[in-house]
Amino acid sequence: MIVAGEASGDLHGAGLVRAMRQHAPDLRFSGMGGRELRAAGVEILVDAAGLAVVGLIEVLSHLGDILRARRSLIAHLHSDRPDLLI
Secondary structure (H helix, E strand, O other): OEEOOOHHHHHHHHHHHHHHHHHOOOOOOEEEEOHHHHHOOOEEEEEOOOOOOOOHHHHHHOHHHHHHHHHHHHHHHHHHOOOOOO
16 A cells, blocks of 8 residues: 655655566555556555645645545555555
């Protein structure tokens, strides 16, 4: 499972996924991210678009979405039991 909450994490995470797949092509990835991780073949469980927020007011205004994303990822951790969390 890989979790990236903003654009640079999405970009670097996608590079990591591609590099890992060069060594082990059968690896499966799922998690939270955006267009770059999706393009790298990650099953996006939570789309990070709109969740990359800065500042107290912006965080508070998106708190419901952030908590829903957290619950979804935790549920997936319990049901799928990934070997690694990045």
